[in-house]
Amino acid sequence: MPTRRRLLAAAPLLAFPALAPRLARAGQAADRPIRYVVPYPPGATNDNTARLMSRALGERLGRSVIVENRAGAAGVLGARLVAQAAPDGETLLNVSGAIFVVAPHLNQAGFDPLRDFAPVAFTGNAYSVVAVNPAVPAHDVAGLLALARRSPGSLNYGSSGIGSSGHLRGALLAEQAGAEMVHVPFPGSAAAVNSVLSGDTQLIVDPAAMPLIRDGRLRGLAVVGPERWAALPDLPTLDEQGIGRDWPDGGWFAVFAPAGTPRDTVARLNAAYNEALAEPAIAERLRGLGLRPTPLPPGAVADRLAADFAATGAALRRLRLTA
Incomplete structure (x- = not known):
């Protein structure tokens, strides 16, 4: 026979049986690290930026954020991996703009940058x-x-x-x-x-x-x-x-999640990321990597992507550039 103390401890979960699995899942999620996918090999700007921001993001979220290098096809393989991931806020992509605004025009990328991703945050324009x-x-x-x-x-x-x-x-x-x-x-x-x-x-x-x-x-x-x-x-x-004034701009870094990631999750990630960008020491490190830190809300990131995607497509057609 269970003791009275055990029954009382279990009472809240017995009264709300559907709550027990959700609480268990929440605890498990908090224990799991967030995957921060870098679609390039270690050592380049994308990787260095992700390693800096993963630590800053993890400190603000109270969770481990683990950088995972998934290189191949000029970033396309890593992007495809994130596009196919569960939209739960636990898989993020560190995007160099060209992955989204150049590569899909040239290759069968296996994803649509405007449809298959949720903008999370903007790191900055890149020199x-x-x-x-x-x-x-x-x-x-x-x-x-x-x-x-x-x-x-x-x-x-x-x-x-x-x-x-x-x-x-x-x-x-x-x-x-x-x-x-x-x-x-x-x-x-x-x-x-x-x-x-x-x-x-x-x-x-x-x-x-x-x-x-x-x-x-x-x-x-x-x-x-x-x-x-x-x-x-x-x-x-x-x-x-006198050169380059009319060039399309894919020279930026941003963070995206799979499409369908809940808005409150995106908002929480965006707030933590932008708070990190505002820290002087982090901003200085990013400038050293060749970026101009620019905090933006998710909607502005989406607008930037759409504009650059269209401009780059027009340039590629003019150049007749193919893979």
């Missing part, structure tokens, strides 16, 4: 740089474009993969030159930058080149963005050189 191997006889963008015109097909540009922002921006530079440049995709930014360093390719448009420019191992030609990058204060922007 990038045009860099060349020091053996390339060009010291500014005008010189690079002139070289491309003199020797069509002689310049190979590396990128972090087909459908990456570096792929699109290299093609836009070739369009500006009116000459062919050969695209060479790599499985991530680190490998692409190393190819320029070794001379296997001559050119890259990627923020991962920044440390090598500062070290003098690569030559920087321009910053991609509306303003100079504090890490490279003497390097002029493309805009200053």
Whole structure:
């Protein structure tokens, strides 16, 4: 026979039997880590950003947030994994804008960025740089474009993969030159930058080149963005050189969850993320990674994605760029 004390302890659950499984599930959910999927290999900007923000997010949510690298197909494989995950707020995707605004126009990505994801938070716009191997006889963008015109097909540009922002921006530079440049995709930014360093390719448009420019191992030609990058204060922007003002913008980082994630869950994640972005030490670290921290509500993230998706699609059709 159960004791009176045991019966009294069980009474609330006996009176509301449907509550017991829900309480058990809630306890289990709180114990499980949130998966924070990085769709690129370790070491690049996407990965470094996710590792910084996962710690900040976990501290504010009181839960473990574990970074999981799922690289492949220029970020498409990791994005597909999250699109197919349960919409419970326990699987997040650290998005580099090109995964959503470039890759789906070029490949059978297996997801629709506008339909299959719930915007959670915006990390910020990202700087990038045009860099060349020091053996390339060009010291500014005008010189690079002139070289491309003199020797069509002689310049190979590396990128972090087909459908990456570096792929699109290299093609836009070739369009500006009116000459062919050969695209060479790599499985991530680190490998692409190393190819320029070794001379296997001559050119890259990627923020991962920044440390090598500062070290003098690569030559920087321009910053991609509306303003100079504090890490490279003497390097002029493309805009200053009269280039890139009409380029579509996929140079940003954001966080998305699977479509159907409850709004209150998204709102809670957004509040925690934006609180972290507002912390000066975190904002400074992000600026060091080449981002301009920009807290936004989920609706504004959705609007940004839709605008950039449309603009990029139009540019790709004009360029006749294919995978």
